[in-house]
Amino acid sequence: MWTMLKDRRMTFLMIANILSSIGSGITMIGVPWLLVNRAGGSEIFGYATLASTIILFFLSPHIGVYIDRISRKKMLLGSEVIGGSVTLLFALWGLSTGHFETWQLIVIYFSGSLYYNVHFPTQFAFTQEIFSKEQYKTLNSILEVQNQSTSMIAGGLASLLIDHIDFAWILLADAMTYFLGFGLFLLIPYIKNRSVTATGAVSMWSNIREGFAYLKTRPLLVMFFLCALMPFLCVMVGNYLYPVYITSVLHGGANVLGTADMIFAIGAVVAGLTIPLLMQRLGSYYTTILSFVIFSLSIVFFYVFPIVSIFLLFKTLNGWGNAGSRVARNTILMEMVPNHLIGRVNSFFNTVGMGMRVLLIGVCTQIVSFQGARMAILLLGILLVVSFIGLIGSRPLFNVATQTKNEAVPQEI
Secondary structure (H helix, E strand, O other), X not given: OHHHHOOHXXXXXXXXXXXXXXXXXXXXXXXXXXXXXXXXXXXXHHHHHHHHXXXXXXXXXXXXXXXXHOOHHHHHHHHHHHHXXXXXXXHHHHHHHOOOOHHHHHHHHHHHHHHXXXXXXXXXXXXXXXXXXXXXHHHXXXXXXXXXXXXXXXXXXXXXXXXXXXXXXXXXXXXXXHHHHHXXXXXXOOOOOHHHOOOOOOOHHHHHHHHXXXXXXXXXHHHHHHHHOHHHXXXXXXXXXXXXXXXXXXXXXXXXXXXXXXXXXXHHHHHHHHHHHHHHHHOHHHHHHHHHHXXXXXXXXXXXXXXXXXXXXXXXXXXXXXXXXXXXXXXXXXXXXXXXXXXXXXXXXXXXHHHHHHHHHHXXXXXXXXXXXXXXXXXXXXXXXXXXXXXXXXXXXXXXXXXXXXXXXXXXX
Protein backbone atom coordinates (compact mmCIF):
# COMPACT_ATOMS: atom_id res chain seq x y z
CA MET A 1 0.00 0.00 0.00
CA TRP A 2 2.78 2.46 0.92
CA THR A 3 4.54 1.76 -2.38
CA MET A 4 1.39 2.59 -4.30
CA LEU A 5 0.83 5.79 -2.30
CA LYS A 6 4.23 7.00 -3.56
CA ASP A 7 3.00 6.68 -7.16
CA ARG A 8 2.36 10.25 -8.30
CA ARG A 9 -0.74 9.15 -10.23
CA MET A 10 -2.22 7.90 -6.97
CA THR A 11 -1.10 11.03 -5.12
CA PHE A 12 -2.77 13.40 -7.60
CA LEU A 13 -5.89 11.21 -7.74
CA MET A 14 -6.29 11.11 -3.95
CA ILE A 15 -5.71 14.84 -3.38
CA ALA A 16 -8.17 15.71 -6.16
CA ASN A 17 -10.76 13.32 -4.71
CA ILE A 18 -10.28 14.59 -1.17
CA LEU A 19 -10.73 18.23 -2.19
CA SER A 20 -13.78 17.72 -4.42
CA SER A 21 -15.37 15.14 -2.11
CA ILE A 22 -15.16 17.38 0.96
CA GLY A 23 -16.47 20.40 -0.93
CA SER A 24 -19.35 18.62 -2.67
CA GLY A 25 -20.04 16.58 0.48
CA ILE A 26 -20.66 19.73 2.56
CA THR A 27 -22.89 21.11 -0.20
CA MET A 28 -24.92 17.90 -0.46
CA ILE A 29 -25.50 17.99 3.30
CA GLY A 30 -26.26 21.71 3.33
CA VAL A 31 -28.86 21.75 0.55
CA PRO A 32 -31.23 19.20 2.19
CA TRP A 33 -30.81 21.00 5.53
CA LEU A 34 -31.81 24.34 3.99
CA LEU A 35 -34.74 22.75 2.16
CA VAL A 36 -36.24 20.82 5.08
CA ASN A 37 -36.14 23.95 7.24
CA ARG A 38 -38.47 25.77 4.83
CA ALA A 39 -42.26 25.54 4.85
CA GLY A 40 -43.18 22.27 3.12
CA GLY A 41 -39.49 21.65 2.49
CA SER A 42 -39.43 18.03 3.62
CA GLU A 43 -42.07 17.09 1.06
CA ILE A 44 -40.37 19.13 -1.67
CA PHE A 45 -37.02 17.51 -0.92
CA GLY A 46 -38.60 14.05 -1.03
CA TYR A 47 -40.12 14.69 -4.45
CA ALA A 48 -36.90 16.28 -5.71
CA THR A 49 -34.86 13.26 -4.56
CA LEU A 50 -37.27 10.86 -6.24
CA ALA A 51 -37.32 12.88 -9.46
CA SER A 52 -33.52 13.16 -9.63
CA THR A 53 -33.13 9.43 -8.99
CA ILE A 54 -35.56 8.62 -11.82
CA ILE A 55 -33.75 10.99 -14.22
CA LEU A 56 -30.36 9.50 -13.31
CA PHE A 57 -31.86 6.01 -13.71
CA PHE A 58 -32.46 6.76 -17.40
CA LEU A 59 -29.23 8.70 -17.89
CA SER A 60 -26.94 6.08 -16.38
CA PRO A 61 -26.72 3.75 -19.45
CA HIS A 62 -25.82 6.74 -21.65
CA ILE A 63 -23.17 7.85 -19.17
CA GLY A 64 -21.66 4.36 -19.34
CA VAL A 65 -21.48 4.57 -23.14
CA TYR A 66 -19.67 7.92 -23.05
CA ILE A 67 -17.20 6.53 -20.50
CA ASP A 68 -16.33 3.76 -22.98
CA ARG A 69 -16.45 6.01 -26.03
CA ILE A 70 -14.16 8.89 -25.19
CA SER A 71 -11.04 9.54 -23.12
CA ARG A 72 -11.73 8.80 -19.44
CA LYS A 73 -9.40 11.64 -18.50
CA LYS A 74 -11.44 14.09 -20.58
CA MET A 75 -14.60 12.81 -18.88
CA LEU A 76 -13.04 13.43 -15.44
CA LEU A 77 -11.87 16.90 -16.42
CA GLY A 78 -15.27 17.70 -17.93
CA SER A 79 -17.09 16.62 -14.76
CA GLU A 80 -14.88 18.94 -12.70
CA VAL A 81 -15.39 21.92 -15.04
CA ILE A 82 -19.17 21.51 -15.29
CA GLY A 83 -19.60 20.80 -11.57
CA GLY A 84 -17.42 23.77 -10.65
CA SER A 85 -19.09 26.12 -13.14
CA VAL A 86 -22.64 25.34 -11.98
CA THR A 87 -21.63 25.66 -8.32
CA LEU A 88 -19.77 28.94 -8.97
CA LEU A 89 -22.77 30.37 -10.84
CA PHE A 90 -25.12 29.78 -7.92
CA ALA A 91 -22.52 30.92 -5.40
CA LEU A 92 -22.24 34.28 -7.17
CA TRP A 93 -26.04 34.47 -7.35
CA GLY A 94 -26.29 33.87 -3.60
CA LEU A 95 -23.63 36.45 -2.81
CA SER A 96 -25.34 39.09 -4.97
CA THR A 97 -28.96 38.48 -3.83
CA GLY A 98 -28.39 37.21 -0.29
CA HIS A 99 -30.79 34.26 -0.64
CA PHE A 100 -31.59 31.15 -2.68
CA GLU A 101 -34.93 30.22 -4.21
CA THR A 102 -36.19 26.69 -3.62
CA TRP A 103 -35.77 25.77 -7.29
CA GLN A 104 -32.14 26.88 -7.15
CA LEU A 105 -31.41 24.60 -4.20
CA ILE A 106 -33.04 21.73 -6.10
CA VAL A 107 -30.86 22.44 -9.17
CA ILE A 108 -27.73 22.55 -6.99
CA TYR A 109 -28.71 19.21 -5.42
CA PHE A 110 -29.40 17.61 -8.80
CA SER A 111 -26.12 18.89 -10.30
CA GLY A 112 -24.27 17.40 -7.32
CA SER A 113 -26.05 14.07 -7.80
CA LEU A 114 -25.27 14.13 -11.52
CA TYR A 115 -21.61 14.88 -10.73
CA TYR A 116 -21.40 11.80 -8.49
CA ASN A 117 -23.02 9.61 -11.15
CA VAL A 118 -20.60 10.79 -13.85
CA HIS A 119 -17.39 11.28 -11.89
CA PHE A 120 -17.15 8.06 -9.89
CA PRO A 121 -18.01 5.54 -12.67
CA THR A 122 -15.54 7.41 -14.90
CA GLN A 123 -12.91 7.29 -12.17
CA PHE A 124 -13.56 3.55 -11.78
CA ALA A 125 -12.89 2.93 -15.50
CA PHE A 126 -9.97 5.38 -15.51
CA THR A 127 -8.16 3.69 -12.62
CA GLN A 128 -8.78 0.25 -14.10
CA GLU A 129 -7.11 1.47 -17.29
CA ILE A 130 -4.03 3.17 -15.83
CA PHE A 131 -3.19 0.67 -13.06
CA SER A 132 -2.25 -2.99 -13.42
CA LYS A 133 -4.33 -5.98 -12.26
CA GLU A 134 -1.88 -6.67 -9.45
CA GLN A 135 -2.68 -3.22 -8.01
CA TYR A 136 -6.50 -3.47 -8.05
CA LYS A 137 -6.90 -4.82 -4.50
CA THR A 138 -4.70 -2.12 -2.99
CA LEU A 139 -6.17 0.55 -5.27
CA ASN A 140 -9.78 -0.12 -4.21
CA SER A 141 -8.80 -0.31 -0.56
CA ILE A 142 -7.00 3.04 -0.65
CA LEU A 143 -9.93 4.68 -2.41
CA GLU A 144 -12.35 3.23 0.15
CA VAL A 145 -10.29 4.64 3.04
CA GLN A 146 -10.14 8.00 1.28
CA ASN A 147 -13.89 8.07 0.54
CA GLN A 148 -14.87 7.20 4.11
CA SER A 149 -12.36 9.63 5.63
CA THR A 150 -13.57 12.51 3.47
CA SER A 151 -17.19 11.64 4.33
CA MET A 152 -16.34 11.99 8.04
CA ILE A 153 -14.53 15.29 7.43
CA ALA A 154 -17.37 16.63 5.26
CA GLY A 155 -19.95 15.69 7.89
CA GLY A 156 -17.94 17.32 10.67
CA LEU A 157 -17.31 20.51 8.72
CA ALA A 158 -20.94 20.68 7.63
CA SER A 159 -22.12 20.54 11.24
CA LEU A 160 -19.75 23.42 12.10
CA LEU A 161 -20.28 25.64 9.05
CA ILE A 162 -23.86 25.41 7.79
CA ASP A 163 -25.53 27.27 10.66
CA HIS A 164 -22.75 29.86 11.01
CA ILE A 165 -21.64 30.81 7.48
CA ASP A 166 -23.70 32.10 4.56
CA PHE A 167 -24.34 29.13 2.26
CA ALA A 168 -23.16 31.15 -0.74
CA TRP A 169 -19.63 31.24 0.70
CA ILE A 170 -19.75 27.46 1.21
CA LEU A 171 -20.75 27.07 -2.46
CA LEU A 172 -17.89 29.36 -3.50
CA ALA A 173 -15.38 27.23 -1.59
CA ASP A 174 -16.96 24.10 -3.12
CA ALA A 175 -16.53 25.55 -6.62
CA MET A 176 -12.84 26.20 -5.93
CA THR A 177 -12.33 22.54 -4.93
CA TYR A 178 -13.72 21.46 -8.31
CA PHE A 179 -11.24 23.68 -10.17
CA LEU A 180 -8.34 22.51 -7.98
CA GLY A 181 -9.43 18.95 -8.73
CA PHE A 182 -9.34 19.78 -12.44
CA GLY A 183 -5.73 20.92 -12.14
CA LEU A 184 -4.69 17.77 -10.27
CA PHE A 185 -6.46 15.40 -12.69
CA LEU A 186 -4.75 17.27 -15.52
CA LEU A 187 -1.35 16.34 -14.02
CA ILE A 188 -2.06 12.58 -14.06
CA PRO A 189 -0.16 10.96 -16.97
CA TYR A 190 -2.61 9.27 -19.33
CA ILE A 191 -2.50 7.84 -22.83
CA LYS A 192 -5.86 6.80 -24.24
CA ASN A 193 -5.84 3.12 -25.16
CA ARG A 194 -7.71 3.13 -28.46
CA SER A 195 -7.94 -0.66 -28.57
CA VAL A 196 -10.22 -0.72 -25.52
CA THR A 197 -12.38 2.34 -26.24
CA ALA A 198 -15.71 2.04 -28.02
CA THR A 199 -15.74 3.70 -31.43
CA GLY A 200 -17.75 6.86 -31.95
CA ALA A 201 -18.83 5.68 -35.43
CA VAL A 202 -21.24 3.20 -33.84
CA SER A 203 -24.58 4.50 -32.56
CA MET A 204 -25.10 4.93 -28.84
CA TRP A 205 -27.87 2.35 -28.76
CA SER A 206 -25.54 -0.14 -30.46
CA ASN A 207 -22.99 0.52 -27.72
CA ILE A 208 -25.65 -0.03 -25.05
CA ARG A 209 -26.76 -3.26 -26.72
CA GLU A 210 -23.15 -4.44 -26.80
CA GLY A 211 -22.95 -4.03 -23.03
CA PHE A 212 -26.22 -5.91 -22.50
CA ALA A 213 -25.12 -8.65 -24.91
CA TYR A 214 -21.97 -9.15 -22.83
CA LEU A 215 -24.00 -9.49 -19.62
CA LYS A 216 -26.70 -11.66 -21.23
CA THR A 217 -24.17 -14.43 -21.86
CA ARG A 218 -22.91 -14.25 -18.26
CA PRO A 219 -25.92 -14.78 -15.96
CA LEU A 220 -23.75 -15.89 -13.04
CA LEU A 221 -21.78 -12.65 -13.26
CA VAL A 222 -25.01 -10.63 -13.16
CA MET A 223 -26.38 -12.67 -10.25
CA PHE A 224 -23.17 -12.31 -8.23
CA PHE A 225 -22.88 -8.54 -8.59
CA LEU A 226 -26.56 -7.85 -7.99
CA CYS A 227 -26.48 -9.98 -4.83
CA ALA A 228 -23.17 -8.45 -3.68
CA LEU A 229 -24.78 -5.02 -4.09
CA MET A 230 -27.31 -5.69 -1.31
CA PRO A 231 -25.20 -4.36 1.64
CA PHE A 232 -24.77 -1.05 -0.19
CA LEU A 233 -28.52 -0.88 -0.89
CA CYS A 234 -29.23 -1.58 2.79
CA VAL A 235 -26.94 1.33 3.72
CA MET A 236 -28.76 3.64 1.30
CA VAL A 237 -32.14 2.59 2.72
CA GLY A 238 -30.65 2.96 6.20
CA ASN A 239 -30.03 6.66 5.55
CA TYR A 240 -33.82 7.00 5.71
CA LEU A 241 -34.57 4.15 8.09
CA TYR A 242 -32.06 4.57 10.95
CA PRO A 243 -33.12 8.07 12.04
CA VAL A 244 -36.66 6.71 12.41
CA TYR A 245 -35.38 3.55 14.13
CA ILE A 246 -33.28 5.57 16.60
CA THR A 247 -36.18 7.89 17.43
CA SER A 248 -39.10 5.45 17.59
CA VAL A 249 -37.47 2.17 18.65
CA LEU A 250 -34.27 3.08 20.52
CA HIS A 251 -35.73 6.35 21.86
CA GLY A 252 -32.39 8.04 21.24
CA GLY A 253 -31.54 11.56 20.16
CA ALA A 254 -29.45 13.26 17.49
CA ASN A 255 -26.28 12.39 19.43
CA VAL A 256 -26.97 8.67 18.84
CA LEU A 257 -27.38 9.27 15.10
CA GLY A 258 -24.19 11.32 14.89
CA THR A 259 -22.20 8.79 16.92
CA ALA A 260 -23.55 5.91 14.82
CA ASP A 261 -22.45 7.62 11.58
CA MET A 262 -18.97 8.21 12.99
CA ILE A 263 -18.63 4.61 14.20
CA PHE A 264 -19.86 3.34 10.82
CA ALA A 265 -17.18 5.40 9.05
CA ILE A 266 -14.47 4.13 11.42
CA GLY A 267 -15.46 0.54 10.66
CA ALA A 268 -15.32 1.32 6.94
CA VAL A 269 -11.85 2.86 7.22
CA VAL A 270 -10.62 -0.24 9.11
CA ALA A 271 -12.06 -2.37 6.29
CA GLY A 272 -10.11 -0.40 3.72
CA LEU A 273 -6.91 -1.13 5.63
CA THR A 274 -7.57 -4.83 6.35
CA ILE A 275 -9.42 -6.09 3.26
CA PRO A 276 -6.28 -6.29 1.03
CA LEU A 277 -4.72 -8.74 3.52
CA LEU A 278 -7.89 -10.83 3.58
CA MET A 279 -8.07 -10.89 -0.23
CA GLN A 280 -4.46 -12.07 -0.34
CA ARG A 281 -5.28 -14.95 2.02
CA LEU A 282 -8.86 -15.85 1.09
CA GLY A 283 -9.28 -14.50 -2.43
CA SER A 284 -11.77 -11.87 -3.55
CA TYR A 285 -14.78 -14.21 -3.64
CA TYR A 286 -14.47 -15.53 -0.08
CA THR A 287 -13.63 -12.03 1.17
CA THR A 288 -16.91 -10.87 -0.37
CA ILE A 289 -18.75 -13.71 1.40
CA LEU A 290 -17.11 -12.93 4.76
CA SER A 291 -17.85 -9.19 4.49
CA PHE A 292 -21.43 -9.94 3.45
CA VAL A 293 -21.99 -12.28 6.41
CA ILE A 294 -20.57 -9.77 8.91
CA PHE A 295 -22.76 -7.00 7.50
CA SER A 296 -25.82 -9.29 7.66
CA LEU A 297 -25.07 -10.20 11.29
CA SER A 298 -25.11 -6.51 12.23
CA ILE A 299 -28.60 -6.16 10.70
CA VAL A 300 -29.76 -9.22 12.66
CA PHE A 301 -28.54 -7.68 15.91
CA PHE A 302 -30.28 -4.39 15.11
CA TYR A 303 -33.57 -6.31 14.85
CA VAL A 304 -33.14 -8.80 17.70
CA PHE A 305 -31.58 -6.41 20.26
CA PRO A 306 -33.14 -2.92 19.94
CA ILE A 307 -30.71 -1.37 22.45
CA VAL A 308 -28.63 1.78 21.89
CA SER A 309 -25.36 0.20 23.06
CA ILE A 310 -25.85 -2.85 20.80
CA PHE A 311 -26.77 -0.61 17.86
CA LEU A 312 -23.62 1.49 18.28
CA LEU A 313 -21.39 -1.54 18.86
CA PHE A 314 -22.55 -3.34 15.74
CA LYS A 315 -22.44 -0.18 13.63
CA THR A 316 -18.70 -0.87 13.47
CA LEU A 317 -19.33 -4.27 11.86
CA ASN A 318 -22.01 -2.67 9.68
CA GLY A 319 -19.44 -0.22 8.30
CA TRP A 320 -16.73 -2.87 8.00
CA GLY A 321 -18.98 -5.33 6.19
CA ASN A 322 -20.34 -2.79 3.71
CA ALA A 323 -16.93 -1.33 2.86
CA GLY A 324 -15.30 -4.77 2.72
CA SER A 325 -17.88 -6.17 0.32
CA ARG A 326 -17.60 -3.06 -1.85
CA VAL A 327 -13.79 -3.22 -2.07
CA ALA A 328 -13.89 -6.94 -2.92
CA ARG A 329 -16.78 -6.45 -5.38
CA ASN A 330 -15.03 -3.60 -7.20
CA THR A 331 -11.81 -5.61 -7.40
CA ILE A 332 -13.64 -8.58 -8.94
CA LEU A 333 -15.41 -6.27 -11.41
CA MET A 334 -12.07 -4.78 -12.50
CA GLU A 335 -10.49 -8.22 -12.83
CA MET A 336 -13.35 -9.85 -14.77
CA VAL A 337 -14.76 -7.17 -17.07
CA PRO A 338 -12.72 -5.94 -20.09
CA ASN A 339 -11.80 -2.27 -19.90
CA HIS A 340 -13.57 -1.38 -23.16
CA LEU A 341 -16.88 -2.53 -21.58
CA ILE A 342 -16.36 -1.45 -17.98
CA GLY A 343 -18.25 1.85 -18.31
CA ARG A 344 -21.40 0.22 -19.65
CA VAL A 345 -21.26 -2.80 -17.35
CA ASN A 346 -20.67 -0.67 -14.25
CA SER A 347 -23.46 1.71 -15.31
CA PHE A 348 -25.81 -1.26 -15.73
CA PHE A 349 -25.30 -2.27 -12.11
CA ASN A 350 -25.56 1.36 -10.98
CA THR A 351 -28.84 1.72 -12.88
CA VAL A 352 -30.33 -1.46 -11.45
CA GLY A 353 -29.09 -0.45 -8.01
CA MET A 354 -30.86 2.93 -8.29
CA GLY A 355 -34.09 1.21 -9.32
CA MET A 356 -33.87 -1.23 -6.42
CA ARG A 357 -33.07 1.63 -4.04
CA VAL A 358 -36.20 3.57 -5.04
CA LEU A 359 -38.32 0.44 -4.69
CA LEU A 360 -36.87 -0.47 -1.28
CA ILE A 361 -37.27 3.04 0.11
CA GLY A 362 -40.87 3.10 -1.09
CA VAL A 363 -41.65 -0.28 0.50
CA CYS A 364 -39.85 0.56 3.76
CA THR A 365 -41.70 3.86 3.96
CA GLN A 366 -45.01 1.98 3.91
CA ILE A 367 -43.78 -0.62 6.42
CA VAL A 368 -42.61 2.11 8.82
CA SER A 369 -45.99 3.85 8.53
CA PHE A 370 -48.02 0.74 9.37
CA GLN A 371 -45.71 -1.63 11.31
CA GLY A 372 -42.72 0.38 12.49
CA ALA A 373 -39.01 0.69 11.65
CA ARG A 374 -38.09 -2.62 13.27
CA MET A 375 -40.17 -4.58 10.74
CA ALA A 376 -38.47 -2.71 7.90
CA ILE A 377 -35.10 -3.85 9.30
CA LEU A 378 -36.47 -7.41 9.32
CA LEU A 379 -37.25 -7.02 5.60
CA LEU A 380 -33.64 -6.00 4.95
CA GLY A 381 -32.49 -9.10 6.84
CA ILE A 382 -34.67 -11.34 4.68
CA LEU A 383 -33.36 -9.75 1.49
CA LEU A 384 -29.79 -10.28 2.70
CA VAL A 385 -30.49 -14.00 3.26
CA VAL A 386 -31.89 -14.31 -0.28
CA SER A 387 -28.89 -12.43 -1.68
CA PHE A 388 -26.49 -14.66 0.26
CA ILE A 389 -28.04 -17.72 -1.41
CA GLY A 390 -27.42 -16.01 -4.75
CA LEU A 391 -23.75 -15.39 -3.85
CA ILE A 392 -23.28 -19.05 -2.99
CA GLY A 393 -25.02 -20.05 -6.22
CA SER A 394 -22.59 -17.94 -8.27
CA ARG A 395 -19.54 -19.87 -7.01
CA PRO A 396 -19.05 -21.72 -10.38
CA LEU A 397 -18.28 -18.33 -11.94
CA PHE A 398 -15.03 -18.21 -9.97
CA ASN A 399 -14.17 -21.83 -10.73
CA VAL A 400 -14.34 -20.97 -14.44
CA ALA A 401 -12.31 -17.78 -13.91
CA THR A 402 -9.60 -19.67 -12.02
CA GLN A 403 -9.48 -22.41 -14.65
CA THR A 404 -9.20 -19.86 -17.45
CA LYS A 405 -6.41 -18.07 -15.63
CA ASN A 406 -4.46 -21.29 -15.06
CA GLU A 407 -4.84 -22.28 -18.70
CA ALA A 408 -3.52 -18.89 -19.77
CA VAL A 409 -0.24 -19.18 -17.86
CA PRO A 410 1.64 -21.46 -20.33
CA GLN A 411 0.75 -19.09 -23.19
CA GLU A 412 2.20 -16.15 -21.28
CA ILE A 413 5.40 -18.08 -20.58
